[in-house]
Amino acid sequence: MTQPTSLVEQAVAHLNGQRFAEAAAAFLAAVNAMPADDEAWRGLALALALQGRLGDIIGLADYRGRRRGDGFLFCHEALGLLLTYKLRGHVKALDAALPDASVYKPSTLYQAACAHLLDGAEDAAFERLGRFKAMVAACPDLPIGADSHFNIAYRQGTLIEDAQFVDGLGDGDAVARRLPPRVDEGTPGSGERPYVLAVACDGRYFERFAPGFVASAARTMPGATLHFHVMEADEASRELFRRLAADAPDLVLNLSTEAASPFKSGAYYASARFLIGPELLRRYDRPLVLLDADVEFEQALDPLVAAAAGADFACFRHEGAGPCSRYPAVLSVTRPGEGGRDFLERVRRFVLAKLDIEWPFNWMLDQAAMGSVIRWAHKTPAAPDVGVLNDLVGTHYQPWLRSVGGEEKAALIRAASGR
Numbered sequence: 001m002t003q004p005t006s007l008v009e010q011a012v013a014h015l016n017g018q019r020f021a022e023a024a025a026a027f028l029a030a031v032n033a034m035p036a037d038d039e040a041w042r043g044l045a046l047a048l049a050l051q052g053r054l055g056d057i058i059g060l061a062d063y064r065g066r067r068r069g070d071g072f073l074f075c076h077e078a079l080g081l082l083l084t085y086k087l088r089g090h091v092k093a094l095d096a097a098l099p100d101a102s103v104y105k106p107s108t109l110y111q112a113a114c115a116h117l118l119d120g121a122e123d124a125a126f127e128r129l130g131r132f133k134a135m136v137a138a139c140p141d142l143p144i145g146a147d148s149h150f151n152i153a154y155r156q157g158t159l160i161e162d163a164q165f166v167d168g169l170g171d172g173d174a175v176a177r178r179l180p181p182r183v184d185e186g187t188p189g190s191g192e193r194p195y196v197l198a199v200a201c202d203g204r205y206f207e208r209f210a211p212g213f214v215a216s217a218a219r220t221m222p223g224a225t226l227h228f229h230v231m232e233a234d235e236a237s238r239e240l241f242r243r244l245a246a247d248a249p250d251l252v253l254n255l256s257t258e259a260a261s262p263f264k265s266g267a268y269y270a271s272a273r274f275l276i277g278p279e280l281l282r283r284y285d286r287p288l289v290l291l292d293a294d295v296e297f298e299q300a301l302d303p304l305v306a307a308a309a310g311a312d313f314a315c316f317r318h319e320g321a322g323p324c325s326r327y328p329a330v331l332s333v334t335r336p337g338e339g340g341r342d343f344l345e346r347v348r349r350f351v352l353a354k355l356d357i358e359w360p361f362n363w364m365l366d367q368a369a370m371g372s373v374i375r376w377a378h379k380t381p382a383a384p385d386v387g388v389l390n391d392l393v394g395t396h397y398q399p400w401l402r403s404v405g406g407e408e409k410a411a412l413i414r415a416a417s418g419r
Helices: 004-016 020-033 038-050 054-068 071-084 088-097 105-118 122-137 150-159 163-167 203-220 235-247 266-284 302-310 338-353 365-379 389-393 407-416
Strands: 183-185 196-202 225-231 252-258 288-291 295-297 313-315 331-334 386-388 401-403
Touching: 004 020, 004 038, 020 038, 038 054, 038 071, 054 071, 054 088, 071 088, 071 105, 071 150, 088 105, 105 122, 105 150, 122 150, 122 365, 150 365, 163 365, 196 203, 196 266, 203 225, 203 235, 203 295, 203 407, 225 235, 225 266, 235 252, 266 288, 266 338, 266 365, 266 407, 302 331, 302 389, 313 338, 313 365, 313 389, 331 338, 338 365, 365 386, 386 389
Parallel strands: 196 225, 196 288, 225 252, 313 386
Antiparallel strands: 183 252, 288 331, 295 401, 313 331
16 A cells, blocks of 8 residues: 555655646545645645645635644645745635635635735735734634744734824823833943944843853944843843943943833833833934844944935845734834934834733734834835835845844743743
């Protein structure tokens, strides 16, 4: 008897040879012979799509539900696979054909929104995201827990907002009053370079990543000003800061701290750079480079900051799917002046408006804030000028800095969120 692995190999060979009907038949045989083989299920969905048999993908999801009990999650994964293979028109067509009453509609709306974003059709994408948001609010039984891969779509689709939301943001003072006060340690100074590097993180993150951050800055950017904002800092954090400052005499290191917050979570710590950003922009009155704390520098940022000089706010763009993944918060540059202050203040108010959302539904709040305010700027006359650093410097961020930490930082983020 033919073994299922052989059937999958045959199916893949048919797929690579663009014999899609034969591939579908072989994948289906593998699915029936070994229902636990996820590769066979995914391959069958792809083979059906490549034949234009979009409705059969829904039938396959129903079949998956009967065999394994996870038809909704399989449908969501299959649509994501189609996006990976750049079959964006297929995803849009399936969403257009599926009625709102379908159990799979939340997933098709989200994935179709991602397809429109990838095609540069923001208005169509945000129309679907609005419908997605309303639909998931009315569906309490969706698999949105931390261990579900639909959680990514749920939080991205519910955290992101259209321009009207940003227009209607209040001052956020009621939430801001619940935050602990920021305390400046020592007398902040400024170095010779015409910009300021700033990060925010909790004490454990600071102790793990600040030494590499400072050492790489000292090596690549002598004369730079570094501002650390450390939440739940203890004496060990302060002693480390003093040691780092002493070991890097060619840098100016400044520190602010705050006590424990009622919003304790990895998302709060990641978003805090934007909560303190407007004040830092006023204080230093020079371009403000807000960064992830878990990075190290490969070269001086002077050319990058200079390239961003014509924009009030500039950041990198990511080409993958996901409304909150489009603009990574790893590095942004804000110009001092009215436009930059306005942009950062709106990001700050957006974060404050959503701080009550709990883990695991708040992760990527910082990027949701950035992306939503960028969307607002695209739709609003006389809004601050937004620059895309990929276009301005011709590369992504890797030539300038690298992320460090891997699974270790993921564990620290989970621990910060009580998980």
